[in-house]
Amino acid sequence: MNGHYEQCFPGVWRITLGTPDQLTPHFFFGDRESSRLSEKSEQPLPWPKEKIRWENRKNGFLVTLPLSAGERLYGLGLQFGSYLQNGRRKTLRANADAPKDTGDSHAPVPFYVSTAGYGVLADTAKNVTFDCGAVKKADTVSRLPSAGKGAAATTEELYQEELRSQEVNIFVPGAQGLTLYLFADETMRGVVERYNLFSGGGAMPPAWGLGALYRCYTHASQDQAESLIRELAEENIPVSMIGLEPGWHSHAYSCSFRWSPERYPNPDRLIQLAEEKGMNLNLWEQCYVHPTSDIYEQMQAHAGDFEVWNGLVPDYGDPEARKIYSEMQGRLIDQGVRGFKLDECDGSDYTGGWFYPEFSQFPSGLTGEEMKNMFGALGQRAVNQAFADRGLRTFSEVRANWSYAAPMGFVLYSDLYDHRQFIRAVSNASFCGLLWSPEVRQCGSAAELIRRMQSAALSPMMVINSWMIPSPPWKQYDIEKNLAGELLPDSQLEDQCRELIRLRNRFFPYLYAAFAKYAREGTPPFRAMALDYPDDPAFAEADDCYFMGDSLLVAPILNEGTKREVPLPPGVWYDFWTEQPIQGGRTITAETHQIPLYVRQGTALALGGGEPVHGGDVIPLEIRLYGTRSGDVLLIEDDRETLNYQQGEQRWTTLSLRDGKALPQTLEGYSVDSVRVIL
Numbered sequence: 001m002n003g004h005y006e007q008c009f010p011g012v013w014r015i016t017l018g019t020p021d022q023l024t025p026h027f028f029f030g031d032r033e034s035s036r037l038s039e040k041s042e043q044p045l046p047w048p049k050e051k052i053r054w055e056n057r058k059n060g061f062l063v064t065l066p067l068s069a070g071e072r073l074y075g076l077g078l079q080f081g082s083y084l085q086n087g088r089r090k091t092l093r094a095n096a097d098a099p100k101d102t103g104d105s106h107a108p109v110p111f112y113v114s115t116a117g118y119g120v121l122a123d124t125a126k127n128v129t130f131d132c133g134a135v136k137k138a139d140t141v142s143r144l145p146s147a148g149k150g151a152a153a154t155t156e157e158l159y160q161e162e163l164r165s166q167e168v169n170i171f172v173p174g175a176q177g178l179t180l181y182l183f184a185d186e187t188m189r190g191v192v193e194r195y196n197l198f199s200g201g202g203a204m205p206p207a208w209g210l211g212a213l214y215r216c217y218t219h220a221s222q223d224q225a226e227s228l229i230r231e232l233a234e235e236n237i238p239v240s241m242i243g244l245e246p247g248w249h250s251h252a253y254s255c256s257f258r259w260s261p262e263r264y265p266n267p268d269r270l271i272q273l274a275e276e277k278g279m280n281l282n283l284w285e286q287c288y289v290h291p292t293s294d295i296y297e298q299m300q301a302h303a304g305d306f307e308v309w310n311g312l313v314p315d316y317g318d319p320e321a322r323k324i325y326s327e328m329q330g331r332l333i334d335q336g337v338r339g340f341k342l343d344e345c346d347g348s349d350y351t352g353g354w355f356y357p358e359f360s361q362f363p364s365g366l367t368g369e370e371m372k373n374m375f376g377a378l379g380q381r382a383v384n385q386a387f388a389d390r391g392l393r394t395f396s397e398v399r400a401n402w403s404y405a406a407p408m409g410f411v412l413y414s415d416l417y418d419h420r421q422f423i424r425a426v427s428n429a430s431f432c433g434l435l436w437s438p439e440v441r442q443c444g445s446a447a448e449l450i451r452r453m454q455s456a457a458l459s460p461m462m463v464i465n466s467w468m469i470p471s472p473p474w475k476q477y478d479i480e481k482n483l484a485g486e487l488l489p490d491s492q493l494e495d496q497c498r499e500l501i502r503l504r505n506r507f508f509p510y511l512y513a514a515f516a517k518y519a520r521e522g523t524p525p526f527r528a529m530a531l532d533y534p535d536d537p538a539f540a541e542a543d544d545c546y547f548m549g550d551s552l553l554v555a556p557i558l559n560e561g562t563k564r565e566v567p568l569p570p571g572v573w574y575d576f577w578t579e580q581p582i583q584g585g586r587t588i589t590a591e592t593h594q595i596p597l598y599v600r601q602g603t604a605l606a607l608g609g610g611e612p613v614h615g616g617d618v619i620p621l622e623i624r625l626y627g628t629r630s631g632d633v634l635l636i637e638d639d640r641e642t643l644n645y646q647q648g649e650q651r652w653t654t655l656s657l658r659d660g661k662a663l664p665q666t667l668e669g670y671s672v673d674s675v676r677v678i679l
Helices: 025-029 035-039 188-199 222-234 267-276 296-302 319-335 368-389 419-430 446-457 479-483 492-506 508-521 643-647
Strands: 004-009 012-019 053-057 060-066 073-077 089-094 108-114 118-122 128-132 167-173 176-184 212-215 241-244 280-285 337-342 396-398 410-412 462-465 526-528 546-548 552-554 563-568 572-575 581-583 586-591 597-600 604-607 619-626 631-637 651-658 670-678
Touching: 004 188, 012 053, 012 060, 025 368, 035 188, 053 176, 060 176, 073 089, 073 419, 089 108, 089 368, 108 128, 108 188, 118 167, 118 188, 176 188, 188 508, 212 280, 212 492, 222 241, 222 267, 241 337, 267 280, 267 319, 296 319, 319 337, 319 368, 337 368, 368 396, 419 446, 419 526, 419 546, 446 462, 446 492, 508 546, 508 604, 508 619, 508 631, 597 619, 604 631, 604 651, 619 651
Parallel strands: 212 241, 212 462, 241 280, 280 337, 337 396, 396 410, 619 670
Antiparallel strands: 004 012, 012 176, 053 060, 060 167, 073 108, 089 128, 108 118, 118 176, 128 167, 526 546, 546 552, 552 597, 563 586, 572 581, 572 597, 604 619, 631 651
8 A cells, every 4th residue: 555656866756656647737747857856865755655545435535644743834836825734624726816715726736845854746637635634534543632621712722733633635536546746855945946846947037027017007009008118118117028908809808819900900019119118018818719819710629618708718738739829829929929918727616607617528638627727837838838939938927827837937916915915925836836926906005005016026026917007006006096097296106116116127136046046956036934944933934024035035014014023034134225234033123114125144145227137238236245245146147038048058157256346257247336345
C-alpha cells in the first residue's frame, strides 16, 4: 500500500498510488522542468514510506499523509479567506467570487507546503478535497479533552486545536488513483523554489510589464480611447500599458475577436498612437467563440458539447484547438497587441451559472469538471504560445489558474474587492507559483483611492481598472459624478496618483532582478513573510504584509486607515520614507500617509527614474546604501522584450560599491547617477 516511488530530481519524488487519471495537469503542463533542479542538493524523504496510506473508496480515492505536531501548512492556491491552512478542509474548485472559505477560488492549486520543509502536489484536474487535520478518523488515537473539562463556551474553545487530527487527507471523487509529487528542502522557501522550477521556472516579464496598466472605460470608442492616451501622456501620467475592455470586439459575450468597425474603425492608428506615447496595448477577451468569429467553423469540431453565451467552448485539451486559438491571437500580436486580459475563464456557481456545466464533455476526453479547473491554465498557454512563436514575452491578465502556473506571464485578478483579502492574496499566491494584482477600481473616498493605489504600486502588476468610468479616478473617484462629467476642482489627487505610478517605475531595476531570480531560481518576487521566517511564530499568520524581493518589506494600510501594526523581522530596518533606522524583532506601530515600506540593513538599493522603461533605454540609477558604506547591486541586462534571455542572452551584473562609491563596471542598460549612504 506504499505506492510506487520514483525520484525525479534531487529532493523531488513522484509517488504513484493506484491507477491515476491520464489527463492531468502534468500531462498538459509537465516535463518542462528547469535544468537547475538537477543542481539542487539531495534531500531525505520527509517521512517513512509506510506513513502514506491510500485506499479506493466507493465514491473516490483517499490518500492519508502524516502531519506532525507543530507543523504549519500553507498554500492551496489563491485563497482569499485564510492563510494558515491547519485545521481547515478545502474542496478546490475553480470558481469566481466564492462567498465562503471553502476552497472555491479563481486559482485553486492542489499544492501545499509545510514548515517542516516539504510540499505536496496532487496531480489532478478534478475537484479535490484537502482536509488539513480538520477531522480525525475513528481508528486514530483519541486526543479528546479529559472528561473533567466543561462544555465549550466559545467557538474557539469548541473547535480548539487539540481536537484536530495529525493527518492530511486528500480525496478525489471518482478517481481510482492519484499521483503525488513530493518536494523537500532545508527551508520552506526552498520547497516552493523547487516546485516553481519543477513547473518550468518563474515568468520573466518584459520591461513594460513592470510599469502600470490603465484599463479604459468599457464603452469607450476609438476616438475616446485615443483622447485618453493623449491625455495621460500630456499630463505626465507614466503608464506603460493601456487596456481596452469588451467594446473593441464586433461582438463580445461571446467573442468575435474582430475589431468593431463602428467603434474601432482604424485599430492600426490606435496602436501606433499608443506606441508613440510609450504604451503597449492590452485587449480584453474571453475564450468563448461567437458564430461571427473567423475561427468559429474551424473550432466547431474541437469544442465542448455546451455553449457559453451562444459561443463555442474550445477544447484546450486538443492540440488542434489550441493551435487555432493561438494562431488567431497571433494575428492580433502581429498587429501590435502585446497583452491580453482573459476574463471569465473560471466557474460561475456563485455568479449566475453562466459557465458550462461539469457534466460537459470534450473531444479530448476531458470532462467538464476537469476542463473547468484547467480552463484558465490551458487558455493562457494557448495565448502564451502565440507570443513564444514570435520570440516575445508578455505580461497579461487571467482570471483563473491551477497548478504549474509559475512560467506563465499572467497575473490574476478578481471582481471581488475586499482590500484585506486583496493583500492576503499577494502572500498566498507566493506559496503556489501564482502572481496576483490587487487592482484599483471603485473607491468611496480620496483616501481609499490612495491606499489602494499604494497597494497596487507595490504588487506584481499595477492595474488601474477604470472600466466603469470615462475619466481617471484621480479626476473623480465618485462613479456617478464621473459618469456625469463632474470632475474634482483641483489636481491634488492626480498629483498623488502620478507620484505613486512614478514610484512603481522607480523600482524597475530592483523588480527586474527579482523576476530574473524567479525565472532562474524559482524565488517568488513577492512572497509571504512565513516563507522567509517559517519558524518564527510572529509571522505564522502575518497575512497583511509581504516581502518585495529580498530586501523590502511592504505593509499596506487598508482602505481609509491611517496606521497599522507591523511585525518587523530581526535585525535593523530602515523606513523607506524617513530613512530612520528601526530595531526589528518586534511589532511596531506605523502611522503615516505613505505606504509603510522598510529596507533591510545592508541593502544596496538601485532606483531608476520615474518614467516607463523600454527595451533600449539607459536607466539612470540612484543607489542607496542602507546602514553600510559598501555593498553589491544585482542588475539584469537583456533586450527586455524577447525570449532571447532563455538562450543565455542575459547578463547578471554585480555592481560593487565601496566607501560610498560605485566601482568601475561596464553597463549597457544602466548608468550610475548618484550613490547615497544612509546610516
